[in-house]
Structures are given as structure tokens and as C-alpha cells.
Amino acid sequence: MRADRLVALVLLLRRRGRLSAATLARELEVSTRTVLRDIEALSAAGVPVYAERGRHGGFALSPGFQTELTGLNHDEALALLVAGSRRGAQAFGLGSALTSAMLKVVDALPEGNRDTAAGAAQRLLIDPETDLLSRRLIAEDVPAAVVAEVRRAVFAGRKLRIHYAAVGQSPKWRTVDPIGLVTVRQQGYLLATRSGADRTYRLSRVLAAEALAEPAQRPDRVDLDRIWRERSTRFRTGGDPFTVLVRINPARREDLVGTALAVLAEETDADGWLRLEVTFQDARHAEWALWQLATNAEALAPQSLRDSLRNRAAAIVTRYTAPS
Incomplete structure (x- = not known):
């Protein structure tokens, strides 16, 4: 070290x-x-x-204390510098290693390539901490020792024992076969199997980890992108979907469809508004999606959703009616 x-x-x-x-x-x-x-x-x-x-x-x-690496051209050096600005490494506990690697690469470049590549990289920003609405991405804090042990098991192809705190449950020890690591909006996930069944674990909920000597039962080659898409689809469509009948301003149709799981039916009313039957994960998901659309949408059914939205709106009115 x-x-x-x-x-x-x-x-x-x-x-x-x-x-x-x-x-x-x-x-x-x-x-x-x-x-x-x-x-x-x-x-x-x-x-x-x-x-x-x-x-x-x-x-x-002292001046002149320098070595050069001529194997990288400008574009290759720029690609490395841009990759170094991504924060996925932070989620996997590799932030300091990535910083060290970038220092070594930049330091070893010929002086002309170094200056032009560094200058160009300053004009590219990947995944900033906040979006245009100043909404800050919250990075999850995972102990370095935990994520290092998870990485070791993933890369070495060994079984992994984790002390995991699932939502609403007491932490339990379980042994899994690690497949790979995924980071989404600064949240890290371990893709694994347990007794042959697919499992996805959030790294921030892993309280302790231990790479075992026993080889993991997993294929030699893996397509993490495909696996993540398949698991994401199963997560969104799992359980009983919550079906909603809604009227919406055509200008906001894509906003609604983009948050829903599926569109079951669609027709146009006489006034030009659209009437859609859509599904959401649950009532909470539906309430959140329709609240974002304000007066550009109206939930027609079920009545429980209408009641929830009305109560939420009434609470806002009460808040702003009372003296500050």
C-alpha cells in the first residue's frame, strides 16, 4: 500500500x-x-x-524528472481521460485505483499529447453530480472492505458469503455464486445466483462479505448487459400490476407512457384528449406518476387512486391557505 x-x-x-x-x-x-x-x-x-x-x-x-509512453495517440489518451471522469468506479470501491491509473497514464504521455488530451478532456463532462434541475445524485456508502471482498469473489470466480439486510427483514448470512457487478446512478448491485435461482443484491445492503475458496457455479462467459435488462424487466413486471384508466393531454402522453409498465388500451375522446388504460407496479407508483402530470391528466379509475390524489391535493391547498 x-x-x-x-x-x-x-x-x-x-x-x-x-x-x-x-x-x-x-x-x-x-x-x-x-x-x-x-x-x-x-x-x-x-x-x-x-x-x-x-x-x-x-x-x-527537479525539472526533467520525466518518462514518456509513446504507445498512446491523442484519441486513445482522451478516451482514457474521459473514462476516468465516470463515477462507476466509486460504486465498486475503485475510485482511488482509477485516480492512480489516470495519473500514471497522463504522466507517461509525450508532452504534446499530454497537454492537448488534457485540454480536450476539460471540455467533456460525463455523468455530473446534478442534472439541469439541480437534483443531486446520492452516492451510496459501501464499506471498502465489503466491496473489495465482493470484487475478489467476482473476479476470482469464487463463491461469496454475504451478510445481507433485505428490505423489511433481519440481516441474514447467505452463500451465493457471483456473476458480476452493475452500477446504476451511483448505486451498485451484485448479480448472482443462489441455489441456481437468479438473485440481485444491492451493495449498500451488504453488511459483511467473505470470498470463499470453493469455485462459483457460473458460466465462463457472461453478457451483463443482457442479464441486467432481463432482470430489470422481471422486476418491473413481477407481481400483480396496478391497472389505471386515465385521461391525458396528448402533449403529455409520452411522459405517462414512459413511467407506466404497459399500455393496455388507447382511444381518443371527443375533445381530443386521450383515454388510456395503463399498468403500474403498484398504487404508489401510479400516484407518483400522475401527480407529476398535474392538471394534464385525470385518473378515472380506480376510485382509490382518485381519492389518494384528491387528498394529496387538498393537503397542499390547506398548507398554503394557512398563514405562514
Whole structure:
């Protein structure tokens, strides 16, 4: 671990020039005391690192301390830099490893390619933390030791024992055959089988994990994209769907259809509005979808859904009628 950190420290100084001990500590996720010890170790090993005193001082490397990698062209380097901006690695506990890899790649590029690739990458942003409505994506916190053990079992093809807290249930230990890892909007999932049956586990609900010595029962080759689509479809259509009859402004039809599971019937009323029979996962899902459409839609049936929407609207009216 320390050897990796020393390499990362050198690469940070190569790439960014003079840096303070506090900045290095923040980048390496260690204390300033650890940084100072690492600097002493590098100097003792012959690495030309020196300190600059003063308010704007810090540590730097002697000029010319550089190696080059000529095997990457500009587009290849740009592709790596863009990939490095994606946060999927965070969900799998690989954030620091990805940062270290990007430092090594950028540092090893010929100077001309390095500057142009880095400049171009600054003009591309992948998966920002918030969307245009400033809705922030909440990254789930998974202990590093847990996700590291899950990764080890997935990559080594070993059975995995997990202490899992399913919704509404007490945590239980279970042994699974891991297939792969998926990240969706910063939420990580383990795709696995248990006693031959498909299982999907949310990483944030794995309280502890242990990779076993026994080989996992799984195919040698896997198409995670296909498996995820199939499991997503089963999840959306599983159980008894909630059927709703709704009138909707034609301009908002796609908004409704995009949130529903299926459209069972559709016709046009005399006033031009559409009358659709659609299904949702449950009553809560239907209420949420129709509430987003405000006065552009009206639930005609079932009556329970109409009552829920009316009560919700009445609560809003009461809130804004009362003095602040």
C-alpha cells in the first residue's frame, strides 16, 4: 500500500508541479504527517524531491524528472481521460485505483499529447453530480472492505458469503455464486445466483462479505448487459400490476407512457384528449406518476387512486391557505 502511495505522490508532483503538504494529504487521503514521512523516504531513495519554504511553498521535483509512453495517440489518451471522469468506479470501491491509473497514464504521455488530451478532456463532462434541475445524485456508502471482498469473489470466480439486510427483514448470512457487478446512478448491485435461482443484491445492503475458496457455479462467459435488462424487466413486471384508466393531454402522453409498465388500451375522446388504460407496479407508483402530470391528466379509475390524489391535493391547498 505504501509503495503505491509513494508512486502516486511522485506522479502528482510530476503532473501538477509544486504542491503543499496539505494538498498532497488531501489527494492521497492521508495525514500531513504521513506525507512528510513519505517525502523523507523518497529523498532517501534518491528521488529528486525538494521543499520550497514560504507562504506559497511546498514540495516539487527537479525539472526533467520525466518518462514518456509513446504507445498512446491523442484519441486513445482522451478516451482514457474521459473514462476516468465516470463515477462507476466509486460504486465498486475503485475510485482511488482509477485516480492512480489516470495519473500514471497522463504522466507517461509525450508532452504534446499530454497537454492537448488534457485540454480536450476539460471540455467533456460525463455523468455530473446534478442534472439541469439541480437534483443531486446520492452516492451510496459501501464499506471498502465489503466491496473489495465482493470484487475478489467476482473476479476470482469464487463463491461469496454475504451478510445481507433485505428490505423489511433481519440481516441474514447467505452463500451465493457471483456473476458480476452493475452500477446504476451511483448505486451498485451484485448479480448472482443462489441455489441456481437468479438473485440481485444491492451493495449498500451488504453488511459483511467473505470470498470463499470453493469455485462459483457460473458460466465462463457472461453478457451483463443482457442479464441486467432481463432482470430489470422481471422486476418491473413481477407481481400483480396496478391497472389505471386515465385521461391525458396528448402533449403529455409520452411522459405517462414512459413511467407506466404497459399500455393496455388507447382511444381518443371527443375533445381530443386521450383515454388510456395503463399498468403500474403498484398504487404508489401510479400516484407518483400522475401527480407529476398535474392538471394534464385525470385518473378515472380506480376510485382509490382518485381519492389518494384528491387528498394529496387538498393537503397542499390547506398548507398554503394557512398563514405562514
